[in-house]
Amino acid sequence: MLASKDLWRAIGGESEFNSEARASLSEVTPALLNELSCLAPFGIGNPKPVFLVTGSTVSAVNTFGRAKNHIEVLLSCARTGVTARAFDFFKTAESFTHTPISGNNVNILATIERDSYRGGLALRIVDIIPAT
Numbered sequence: 001m002l003a004s005k006d007l008w009r010a011i012g013g014e015s016e017f018n019s020e021a022r023a024s025l026s027e028v029t030p031a032l033l034n035e036l037s038c039l040a041p042f043g044i045g046n047p048k049p050v051f052l053v054t055g056s057t058v059s060a061v062n063t064f065g066r067a068k069n070h071i072e073v074l075l076s077c078a079r080t081g082v083t084a085r086a087f088d089f090f091k092t093a094e095s096f097t098h099t100p101i102s103g104n105n106v107n108i109l110a111t112i113e114r115d116s117y118r119g120g121l122a123l124r125i126v127d128i129i130p131a132t
Contacts, residue, residue, distance in 0.1 A: 019052035019109055025075060025082040028053065033112050033121060048111040050126050055079065056108060058100045061093055073100045073125065075108065086110055086123035096128040105131035 023032070028051075042048045059074040071093060073086040086108055093099050100106055107130070110123035 018050065020049040022052045022054060024055050024080070025053060025077040025084050026080040028084060028112055028121060028123065030121065033114065036112060050109055050111055051123075053084075053108040053110055053123060054131070056084075056106055056131075058102050058104050058106055059083065060102055061100050063092070065089075071095075071125070073108075073128070075106075075123075084121070084123055085115065085118065086125050088125040091125070096125070098128045098130045100128050107131050 036049060039046070039049070055077055056075040057078060059076045062072045064070050064072055070089045071087060071091045075084045075086055076082070098106060106128050108123055108128055109126040111126065113122055113124050115122035
């Protein structure tokens with residue numbers, strides 16, 4: 001299998017993952033999560049919907065966990081001022097199609113989840129691609 005960045009080049013700049021819908025950070029709300037919960041239970045045959053979250057700027061990239069093997073990407077939208085936390089387990093910044101770097105504009109393919117660690121909402125990263 002091709003590495004994510006090689007795959008990005010091979011298919012002409014598209015992620016290997018697909019999204020079911022597009023949303024901005026300001027549209028990722030508790031009301032949206034409540035609507036999505038009506039589609040549960042999620043699992044084999046009924047995966048969580050993947051959103052293409054557009055118009056985001058990377059504010060910070062952090063690792064966490066005892067072995068520092070989990071990633072947290074803090075996002076903001078300059079237009080609306082909305083901020084969000086995106087994360088994934090057992091990944092590094094280089095694991096994604098586009099490496100998140102503070103200050104860069106990105107699009108995030110993610111599922112929307114309740115943040116059981118900090119409360120509120122979080123984006124569970126599927127992939128990170130350059131903003132177009």
